[in-house]
Amino acid sequence: MALVELVGITKSYELGRTVVHALNGVDLQVERGEFTVVMGPSGSGKTTLLNIIGCLDRATAGTFRFDGEELGDRDFNDLAEIRNRKIGFIFQSFNLIPVLNVTENIEFPCLIRGDPKKALRERVRQVAEEVGLGKFLAHKPDELSGGQRQRVAIARALVTQPQVVLADEPTANLDSGTSEQIIDLMLELNAKENVTFLFSTHDPRVMAHARRVVHIADGRLVDGTDSGRAEVAAVAGMGAR
Amino acid sequence: MGSLLQIAVRNVVRNVRRTAITLAALLLGVGVMVSIRGTLNGLQRSMKESMVLAQTGAVQVHKKGYLKNVLSSPLHLDMEVGDALVKRILAVPHVTAVAPRILFGGMVNLGDQTLFMATLALDPKREFEVCPKRRDLFDARAKAFGTSADGMVITVELAKGLGAKLTEPAALLAPDKDGALSGENATILGTMQLTSPGERKIGIVPLPLAQHLLKMEGRATELAIAVDDLENAPLVAAALERALGPEFEVHTWDNVATFFKDILFRQDFLLSLIATVFLVLMLLGVANTMLMSVLDRTREIGTMMALGVRRSRIVTLFLVEAAVIGVFGGCLGGLLGSIVVAWLHVRGIEVTMPTSAVPFVIQPFVDVLYIVKIVCLSGIGALVFAVYPAWRASRLRPVQALAGG
Numbered sequence: 169m170a171l172v173e174l175v176g177i178t179k180s181y182e183l184g185r186t187v188v189h190a191l192n193g194v195d196l197q198v199e200r201g202e203f204t205v206v207m208g209p210s211g212s213g214k215t216t217l218l219n220i221i222g223c224l225d226r227a228t229a230g231t232f233r234f235d236g237e238e239l240g241d242r243d244f245n246d247l248a249e250i251r252n253r254k255i256g257f258i259f260q261s262f263n264l265i266p267v268l269n270v271t272e273n274i275e276f277p278c279l280i281r282g283d284p285k286k287a288l289r290e291r292v293r294q295v296a297e298e299v300g301l302g303k304f305l306a307h308k309p310d311e312l313s314g315g316q317r318q319r320v321a322i323a324r325a326l327v328t329q330p331q332v333v334l335a336d337e338p339t340a341n342l343d344s345g346t347s348e349q350i351i352d353l354m355l356e357l358n359a360k361e362n363v364t365f366l367f368s369t370h371d372p373r374v375m376a377h378a379r380r381v382v383h384i385a386d387g388r389l390v391d392g393t394d395s396g397r398a399e400v401a402a403v404a405g406m407g408a409r
Numbered sequence: 410m411g412s413l414l415q416i417a418v419r420n421v422v423r424n425v426r427r428t429a430i431t432l433a434a435l436l437l438g439v440g441v442m443v444s445i446r447g448t449l450n451g452l453q454r455s456m457k458e459s460m461v462l463a464q465t466g467a468v469q470v471h472k473k474g475y476l477k478n479v480l481s482s483p484l485h486l487d488m489e490v491g492d493a494l495v496k497r498i499l500a501v502p503h504v505t506a507v508a509p510r511i512l513f514g515g516m517v518n519l520g521d522q523t524l525f526m527a528t529l530a531l532d533p534k535r536e537f538e539v540c541p542k543r544r545d546l547f548d549a550r551a552k553a554f555g556t557s558a559d560g561m562v563i564t565v566e567l568a569k570g571l572g573a574k575l576t577e578p579a580a581l582l583a584p585d586k587d588g589a590l591s592g593e594n595a596t597i598l599g600t601m602q603l604t605s606p607g608e609r610k611i612g613i614v615p616l617p618l619a620q621h622l623l624k625m626e627g628r629a630t631e632l633a634i635a636v637d638d639l640e641n642a643p644l645v646a647a648a649l650e651r652a653l654g655p656e657f658e659v660h661t662w663d664n665v666a667t668f669f670k671d672i673l674f675r676q677d678f679l680l681s682l683i684a685t686v687f688l689v690l691m692l693l694g695v696a697n698t699m700l701m702s703v704l705d706r707t708r709e710i711g712t713m714m715a716l717g718v719r720r721s722r723i724v725t726l727f728l729v730e731a732a733v734i735g736v737f738g739g740c741l742g743g744l745l746g747s748i749v750v751a752w753l754h755v756r757g758i759e760v761t762m763p764t765s766a767v768p769f770v771i772q773p774f775v776d777v778l779y780i781v782k783i784v785c786l787s788g789i790g791a792l793v794f795a796v797y798p799a800w801r802a803s804r805l806r807p808v809q810a811l812a813g814g
Contacts (some may be wrong), residue, residue, distance in 0.1 A: 170647075197623020203496075206628045219808045222715070224714075224807040224808045225806070225807070225808040243718055245719050245720070248717045248718065248719050248720075249713065249717060251715060251716065251717045252716060253717070257715050259712070259715075259811070261708075263708065263709075263711075263712040263811070264711060264712075265416065265712065265713070266423070266709070267416055267419035267420055267423055268415075268416065268419075272412070272415070275412075276412060276716060277717055279412040280716060280717050280718055280722075281717065324591070324716075332471065384630070386538070403607055
């Protein structure tokens with residue numbers, strides 16, 4: 169059973185009198201442990217696709233199954249719980265909570281679901297070490313570089329041990345060197361921890377690192393561009409890149 | 410929840426300038442409210458004291474039905490003021506003095522002028538034990554009241570009406586207890602001020618002179634009673650009712666001077682009105698701050714929603730922030746108001762009421778409970794006024810919030 173399954177997903181917006189079709193019949197399956205990149209130019213529907221998979225937005229039509237469950241009719245609080253327990257997010261602008269330090273930002277999603285703080289601290293420290301932030305635990309976001317902030321976001325996404333991490337253009341605000349490091353880190357986590365990653369980008373440099381690439385244009389997946397799950401499985405089996 | 414509280418408190422200090430402006434509004438609003446309440450407390454206490462210690466006494470005893478007919482000054486509802494009655498009254502706990510009085514309508518003649526006057530006959534010795542401040546209302550010559558058998562004191566307004574030299578011999582005329590017109594020679598010693606509104610043509614005469622004039626030797630229509638503490642007046646009134654039995658009626662000072670209650674009510678009402686306006690203005694400031702905060706932090710709200718925070722917790726977050734500002738600002742305002750009130754208490758404020766030329770000093774004071782009430786009101790009000798911004802924040806769609814609204 170695929171972790172994420174989209175069948176005929178359509179998303180339309182009304183902009184004044186115009187109806188914009190952000191997604192137009194998208195079919196996509198993502199298996200556990202995959203490292204999938206959704207490529208496409210600005211406005212192609214990458215973010216909308218990730219928003220629907222991340223339960224941040226609802227499809228206008230089509231079927232969306234996550235972990236075997238159809239989520240189309242779930243209410244806000246149900247979806248909030250699914251996001252909290254099953255999905256990790258990494259955003260282009262890092263989206264850290266500015267009044268919290270690194271430790272507090274990382275532990276935040278766990279505290280929301282009521283994990284006891286004491287038990288959390290060790291896990292937070294471990295995850296922070298894993299993403300190379302061991303020395304910055306008490307720093308506030310504005311005391312960190314862009315790359316460090318994105319590492320905090322990665323740690324925050326991983327700390328809840330989600331089934332999938334969705335990264336929406338995570339390297340767009342980073343220089344090329346830092347982008348490489350962040351992608352390496354995600355690949356490493358994917359290989360070591362078998363974390364499923366699905367991320368969007370329009371940066372061709374990322375292509376070099378991707379194991380499965382899905383192209384999207386004008387709200388549709390471009391036929392024949394999915395590099396395929398067979399290849400993914402083969403690469404994933406090799407461990408780190 | 411603890412994490413949200415942490416965020417709420419930190420957010421309050423995050424935008425220092427905005428929080429400072431909101432706190433300043435609360436500080437000023439609550440500070441002014443406490444200061445006004447304190448000043449009004451001082452004014453009302455001074456008014457009470459001047460009423461009780463210069464005019465009414467703390468408690469009054471009359472024959473049953475007297476107060477209902479007080480406008481006609483009914484002389485037939487009188488009582489014998491013997492030692493036995495006075496002793497019974499003095500035996501009641503908290504009673505410190507008793508003074509007999511007669512109230513009657515009469516006329517005063519001076520030269521070729523004769524004017525009606527409401528007359529109060531007082532026992533000079535006992536009266537000043539019950540109303541020691543009454544003498545403060547007398548001019549220098551009137552302070553000799555009680556030293557002569559026929560010396561009387563009249564209000565400034567009455568003296569103006571008589572228009573002649575007050576040292577000329579005067580005559581006091583009144584229907585006696587049986588309704589026959591009676592007269593006595595009198596001397597106008599001096600004048601007095603009044604502190605209360607109402608009848609302005611009043612004369613004070615020695616009790617024995619009035620008793621003789623009215624054929625009421627050894628009798629009075631009213632007993633004014635002093636107590637050790639004004640707070641004990643209702644207690645004393647109840648005890649006196651039990652001690653004296655059904656043929657008498659006992660009233661506390663505020664039931665006698667009913668207009669006074671009305672004045673206090675109007676003052677309190679006005680204060681409440683001012684306080685409400687201040688409160689609403691400062692709470693609108695809080696609402697504005699919270700709305701700005703929601704607009705500023707839309708993306709952050711989206712992030713929280715993405716991480717799994719429920720709508721109810723988003724509401725809680727903003728409500729807590731508002732309550733923290735409300736309570737903290739309220740506390741600062743309460744502190745400022747207390748300092749102002751304490752300073753005014755030490756300094757004193759000299760005022761002259763429009764109804765009197767006699768100035769008196771107000772010493773403002775404020776009850777801690779009032780400050781606590783205002784601080785709570787500030788916190789709860791801030792909470793209520795933050796409901797809309799908080800609700801607005803919680804109704805954002807995650808995807809819309811993440812995009813910055």
